Amino acid sequence: MTAVPAILDRVRDGVLKKVEEKGGLAKKLFNIGYKRRLAAIEGSWFGAWGLERMLWDVIAFKQIRAILGVRMRFVLCGGAPLSGDSQRFTNICMGAIIGQGYGLTETCAGAAFTEWDDPSVGRVGPPLPCSCIKLVSWEEGGYTVADKPMPRGEVVVGGVSVTAGYFNHQEKTNEVYKVDERGMRWFYTGDIGQFHPDGCLEIIDRKKDIVKLQHGEYISLGKVEAALASSDYVDNIMVHADPFHNYCVALIVPSSHMLEKWAQEAGIQHQNFSELCNKADAVSEVEKSLSKVAKASRLDKFETPAKIKLLSDPWTPESGLVTAALKIKREQLKSKFKDELQKLYK
Structure with a gap:
């Protein structure tokens, strides 16, 4: 299934409201099952896929999965940052892996994508083969590539997937498209990101959304x-x-x-x-x-x-x-x- 974060957020909120309305034993079983599965996923993937998972699937999550289809295996999410809570909820209650994608129209959509076996939340993965991604310091906003423990800055995408510019809008094109000394074309996204030690990108902010x-x-x-x-x-x-x-x-x-x-x-x-x-x-x-x-x-x-x-x-x-x-x-x-x-x- 492909979805935007707002849809997954509404599915999560709808399910939690139903659980709250039922109350009693149903609510207790759901909460216990959710906490056990969450601890297993964050601690050991073996525990997440073992016999206990099958037990909780039958007791607490079977009816929830029927909402989107019991054969759900993978969810592709993009368009906006997905919260860690919604990602874990989908992992646990829907039994599906979530792959987060990052990109813009100006970069022909995809620029980065998470690996299918990445258990972390909040990241959009490493750059795709068609893209180069670097960070540029934004001193005014307090984001620099020298930040510790991870470099932070504006996300800049380069490579063959970067578009030529905005049609009949040369001023805007010159503002956000730059060509370096090697002839590579770069697009300045306006998003603020940070690179994890394993090379995965995380989007943490957006320049236009920051006000002093x-x-x-x-x-x-x-x-x-x-x-x-x-x-x-x-x-x-x-x-x-x-x-x-x-x-x-x-x-x-x-x-x-x-x-x-x-x-x-x-x-x-x-x-x-x-x-x-x-x-x-x-x-x-x-x-x-x-x-x-x-x-x-x-x-x-x-x-x-x-x-x-x-x-x-x-x-x-x-x-x-x-x-x-x-x-x-x-x-x-x-x-x-x-x-x-x-x-x-x-």
């Missing part, structure tokens, strides 16, 4: 969004930072199922979901959840949104606010919700 706040701290919007998206209340999120302020804010499309469930248990009266999103109690509940997730993800205080706005309408490709791969379109969101963002900074 008023007091000089750098905040990575993509990193914060990926962390906060694990909250049960978050269906979609866009973090926004203004260089003239010392904090960030966020636009959030909450999970209607989870927020309605909380409202029912808390006795919050409302006529529709839009009204619920505007209630101060609902905003406060989501903020508490975000603070808890931020603390667990070890985010700094300035990386946790100081104010949030709950939006009742989902972001879909049809609305033009997310791509077909469900990645947010930051500029379109900033334009559409310009007034809401301004109010959050008042």
